[in-house]
Amino acid sequence: MSLNSFGHLFRVTTWGESHGPALGATVDGCPPGVPVTAQALQHWLDQRKPGQNKYTTQRREADAVEILSGVFEGLSTGTPIQLMIRNTDQRSKDYGDIAEKFRPGHADITYWQKYGIRDYRGGGRSSARETAARVAAGGVARAALGVLAPGLKITGYMTRMGTHGIDRARFDWDEIARNPFWTPDPQAAQDWAEYLDGLRKSGSSVGAVIEVVARGVPAGLGAPIYGKLDTDLAAAMMSINAVKGVEIGEGMAAAELTGEANADEISMGPDGPEYSSNHAGGILGGISTGQDVVVRFAVKPTSSILQTRKTITKSGDAAEIITKGRHDPCVGIRAVPVGEAMMACVLLDHVLLHRGQIGDGPRGNIG
Numbered sequence: 001m002s003l004n005s006f007g008h009l010f011r012v013t014t015w016g017e018s019h020g021p022a023l024g025a026t027v028d029g030c031p032p033g034v035p036v037t038a039q040a041l042q043h044w045l046d047q048r049k050p051g052q053n054k055y056t057t058q059r060r061e062a063d064a065v066e067i068l069s070g071v072f073e074g075l076s077t078g079t080p081i082q083l084m085i086r087n088t089d090q091r092s093k094d095y096g097d098i099a100e101k102f103r104p105g106h107a108d109i110t111y112w113q114k115y116g117i118r119d120y121r122g123g124g125r126s127s128a129r130e131t132a133a134r135v136a137a138g139g140v141a142r143a144a145l146g147v148l149a150p151g152l153k154i155t156g157y158m159t160r161m162g163t164h165g166i167d168r169a170r171f172d173w174d175e176i177a178r179n180p181f182w183t184p185d186p187q188a189a190q191d192w193a194e195y196l197d198g199l200r201k202s203g204s205s206v207g208a209v210i211e212v213v214a215r216g217v218p219a220g221l222g223a224p225i226y227g228k229l230d231t232d233l234a235a236a237m238m239s240i241n242a243v244k245g246v247e248i249g250e251g252m253a254a255a256e257l258t259g260e261a262n263a264d265e266i267s268m269g270p271d272g273p274e275y276s277s278n279h280a281g282g283i284l285g286g287i288s289t290g291q292d293v294v295v296r297f298a299v300k301p302t303s304s305i306l307q308t309r310k311t312i313t314k315s316g317d318a319a320e321i322i323t324k325g326r327h328d329p330c331v332g333i334r335a336v337p338v339g340e341a342m343m344a345c346v347l348l349d350h351v352l353l354h355r356g357q358i359g360d361g362p363r364g365n366i367g
Contacts, residue, residue: 006236009352010144012137012345016085017119018127024084025133027070027140029352032078034144041065041083041139047337048135062088065136076140083136087129100313101321105303112314128241128331131338138341141348148351151216154343156336158183159296160209161192182336200329203306208332211296212237212339214347217282219290220358221350228286229293229350236342237297242331245298249281264291273366293347297339299332 005013009029016023030036042065049063063085070081099120102109107126111118118124145152157176159166166185176182179189199206222229230248237246254262257279265276275291282293304323311321328334 006239007345007349009356010141010345010349012134014130014133014137016087016130016133017124018087018122018129019119019124020087022084022086023130023133024082025137027081027083027137029349030070030076030078030081030140030144031148031352032076034076034140034147035074036067036071036076036081036140036143037074038065038067040143041067041136044135044139044142044337044341045085045132048132048334063132065139076144081140083133083140085132085136098321098323100315101319102311102314103303103321103323104309104311105300126241128328128334131241131335131341134240134345135337135341138337138344141341141344144348145344145351148348148355149216149218152218152347153215154212154340154347155215156182156210156212156340156343158208158332158336159211161188161196161330161332162206162208164188164191164195165209181333196329205302205305205327205329205331207299207301208330208335209296209298210332210336210339211294212336212343213295214282214293214343217288217290217293217347218351219288221288221347221354222283222286223353223357224286227353228283229288229346230281230283230286232346232349233293233295233343236346237295237339240297240299240335240338240342242299242302242335243297244300247281247296248283249294250279251281251296254279268366288350293343295339295343297335299335302328302331 004015005011007029011028013026045063045065066084068082068084070077070079102112106123108118108120111126122129155173155176158181161181166183166188170185170187172184172186175186176184179186181189181192183189183192196206234246234248237243250257250262262279264279267274272290275289278291278294280289281295282289282291304327306322308320308322311319313319
């Protein structure tokens with residue numbers, strides 16, 4: 001059981017390695033008649049691709065997506081959509097020195113312990129390069145959501161880099177696309193640029209926190225107990241490379257609140273129920289409330305750094321290692337479009353699940 005797939009009705013299987021000839025995704029369950037073009041998918045891939053500025057890895061990949069099946073005359077056919085992205089700028093020789101050593105903080109040692117074989121060229125399957133396939137699949141999900149839930153909009157952004165967080169009083173949705181850190185705080189963008197530049201030049205790295213918000217989510221997505229919307233969102237975000245923590249809504253901070261502070265009070269508005277706050281992150285009992293769905297995840301510092309670290313070899317001998325090659329000083333920057341893609345895939349999956357169970361039949365009307 002290789003477990004390279006996720007989703008229920010909208011199911012994505014990714015394949016390929018960091019330094020192989022190509023990687024991609026097989027997307028199954030997209031409804032027929034959805035507008036899907038390589039150009040539209042490329043828009044999202046261009047946001048994730050490496051080498052766009054000095055704050056990301058200098059590996060140069062066009063990340064040009066090819067649609068091999070499942071689309072005819074610009075529309076999905078309802079059959080599996082095969083997406084492929086060719087690798088064009090591999091430098092496998094950069095990893096020759098680590099063939100016999102395990103990089104601290106990487107999956108090298110656990111892959112070896114589990115499989116007895118590993119692709120040391122950039123980490124193979126464990127490389128964050130795999131996320132390009134997710135972003136391509138997320139583009140398909142966004143296209144389908146545009147048909148099935150046209151008012152839904154997904155936006156991700158960085159709220160923290162290391163110990164430096166944003167000031168939410170300066171939150172500006174329009175600022176997110178104007179700086180290389182995808183942050184809504186223009187002052188934070190300036191401060192982070194200087195901070196990260198120093199880390200980059202020293203050969204170190206730093207972690208980050210990314211927040212992904214889905215606005216216009218219809219009420220009723222998700223199911224009790226084992227089909228919770230937040231369960232699938234947490235699993236999806238946790239599956240992203242380098243993610244070590246996930247929160248929904250208030251998250252861990254909810255432990256500091258009293259019951260009266262945490263409960264989102266409800267009143268009746270002209271268009272339905274309205275809430276005084278959104279500590280629940282738009283999900284109650286695993287089912288969406290109609291509020292913004294808010295997910296937050298933390299990524300660890302990039303483990304590939306130009307600092308000498310102690311390790312062992314495959315034979316168990318003590319050794320020292322410096323990870324050469326081209327790496328992100330803050331992997332959180334390129335994790336933003338990946339988080340958006342995973343949000344899109346999960347929401348589409350739950351839209352389809354909801355339609356499958358409830359259809360267009362009656363639901364509980366309020367007022």
